[in-house]
Amino acid sequence: MESLSPRIVAFCCDKSGYVAADMVGKLGMSLPESLEVIRVPCAGRIDAFHMLQALENGADGVLIFACHEENCQSLSGNLIVKARMGYVYGMMEKIGFERERLELCNVATNNGAKFAEAVQRKYDDLKRLGPSPLK
C-alpha cells in the first residue's frame, strides 16, 4: 500500500510557507496525511544535505516553500536555495532519482490555496511516478 500514499517532505520558510501551510486548515482545504511539514527560519537554511537526507529517509518527494523572488526577508535566501537545488538535481540524476522528486514553490503568506494545490499536484505526480527508487 506504500505507493498509494507518497510521503512528501515540505520545508517551509517561517516567513511565508509555514503561514501558508497554516492557512490551508483555516480555509478548510485538505492536506494529505503523508505530508511532513518542517519549519525553517528561511529557505536558505535548507542544506543540500537535508534535501538528500529527506529522500534517503524514505520521502518520495521533497517540496521547498520559499518566499517569492525579490521578496525574501533575508534578501536572497530563496535564490540561494534555488542555486543549491541545481546542485542537488545534478546529484539526484547521478544517484537515479527523478527530477520531479524535488521542487521549489514560491508562495506568499496568504497563498493557502496555492500551498494546498502545490502539495496535491505533487502528491498526484508522485503517485504516477511510483515510489522512490530507494524503496
Added chain:
Amino acid sequence: MRSSEDFRIAVFVDRCEGTLDPLLDEEMITYISGLPQVVFCDQDENLSSPQGLEKLTSRLTTGQADRAVIVGGSPRVYEQSFRRLNLETPLNPYMFLVANVREQVAWAIHDTERAREKAKAIIAKTIKETQFLSPIGREKVEIPKEALVIGGSIVGIRAALALAEANIRVILLTRAKDIGGKAIQLAHFYDRPDDVSSWFMEQVERVKNHPKIDVKTSAELKGIEGYLGNYRVTLRGPLGKGEVVKGSAVLLASGYDVVPNTEGIFGHRCFIFPPQMEAMLRDGGESLKDEKGKVIKTVTFILDLVNETIKIDSANAVKNALLLKRDHGCMVYVVCRDLKVSLDGMEKQYREAREMGVIFIKYDNPPRFSLVNGQINVEVGEVSTRMMGEEYTVSILSDLVVMSEQFVPSRDNEMLAHLLDIPLPQEGYLMDDNPQFTQVRANRRGVFLAGGCRYPQPLDEALVEAEAAASGVTELLSRGLYEYDLAVAEIDPGKCAVCLTCFRVCPHSAIVVEPYAEKNIYSTGGYEGDFKWRAARVLPTQCYGCGICVSSCPTKAITLKHLTDAEISLQLGA
C-alpha cells in the same frame, strides 16, 4: 548529546476552546502521558489566552519538568502570545516546542481517524525532538543615544529634528557647503498656499541652533564601519587626516540627482525646467514676463517624457497650473501620458484645475516641438479622440514650455552601498530590507533609509518617510539599551577556514572576520602566547537568525542555535 533518559518533559494540551475535542480525546491524552519522559500532561481550554499562559507558568514553577511541549495550534500563535505578554516563564522560552495538530492536522485532514494517527506521529516526533533543546539566553548591550544622519537635504533636516526631539544626539553630515537640498527650489506646497522658503529657513535655523544637533558641512565620506551601537564614519579631511564620527545608528538621506536635457531645441529660452518655473512664481508679480519683457500668456507643461513612474512632476505641474491660471491669468495646458494623482489631496486639486479651465491632454506618441515666431508650437496626438476612428493632432502655440528634469539615482548611492555593504539593485536606488514590512530599514540593523536615496518622491511624502525613519532609529536607541535573543548563528572558530563564504552570503552583513581563534584547521601548533588566528564571527546584534550561513558553510563550522542540523535530521526521520 546527553542520554535522553534524563529529560523530564511537560506536555500542555491546548483544546483551542473545544475545536480539537474530536482529536484530543481521552485515548489521545493517555497516549501522550504514556510517551517516554513525559512527566505530566495538562489540559487547557485556551492556552494562548493570558489566563492559559499564566496557568502554564504556575504549573512549571514546581520544577518537575525541564522542557515543555505544547500540543495545539500553530507555533506562531504561541510565540506571539508569549512575546506580547512578555511572560517570565520558569523555563527558558527556547525550551518549548509546539506540536501543531490544529491547522495542519485537525483542520486539514478531514478523516478523524487519519488525523489522529497523524497527530500521534507529530506529537511523538516533537517529544523526541526536545532532546536537542538547550536554553538560549538574552543579552543586553548599552548603546549610546547618538545617531548619524547622512545628507543635508530637507529629509535629513526633518529626521535630525525628530531625533533631537526624542533626546538623541545627532551628527548631521552633508557634502555640500551648507545644508539645504532641492526643497528650497519649491515656491509653494502642493496642497496649501504656505510659502516653502520661509518654512524651510525656519527648519534650517532650528537645526543649526539645536543643542543636540551637530552639523558638519563639506564632509566627504571615506569609510563607514561598525555595527548597531557603534558605527564609525571616517571623513576625508585636509592632508589625508580623517576625522572619525561615531553614532549608534545611521540614517541615510542622501537624495537623488537631476539631469536637465537642454539639447537641440530644448536649449531655447522658451523651454524651462520646474525650478525656474517655481522661481518665476515666487518672484514674479501680477503678470509673468519672460526674459525679453514679453507677458507670458500660454504655458504648457510636458510630463512623462522622462520620470514616467515618478509622481513629483505631476504634483508640481498641477500645483503650478492652478497658480498660473488663478493668479496670473495664463492659459495652461498639461500634456501627459498619465497624470499621477495618488498623492494625498491631489485628486481634489486635479478636479479644481479642470474646473478652472486647465486643459489636460493625454498622448501616446511623444509630442513634437517646433519654433514659430519666437513661440513654441507643441504638436501632440490626442488619445481621447482616437475612439472616433482617427487621431487628431492638437497644436498648442505657447510662450513657455515647462519640461521635466530627469531624476537619476545619486552617484553617492553606489559609494554608500559599497561602504555600508547594503544591496544596490539595478535601478541604482538603495533598497530597503523588505518593501512590505520594513520600508525604511536597510538590511543591516541600525541602518535606515529615507527620501531620495530610496526613490524620488514629493516633498510631503519624503517628510513622512523622514519621520518614519527617525522613529525607527528612536525605537532602537531610546532605551539606551539593546536587548536581543541569542537565537543566532554561532561560528566555531576552530573549524573556520576563513573562506569568506558566510561573509558573502549573509544578507544582513552580520559576519566579520577577526583574529580571535585559538586554533584553526590550518594550525599546526607552535604558536604560543598572544597569537590569534583569524576566523569569521557572527555579530549577535546584527544577526537575524535566518541560517543561510549555516547551510552554506563548507566546513560546517556554523550552528544555528534554535534549529540545529541534528534537529532537522530528526524531523526528517533519521
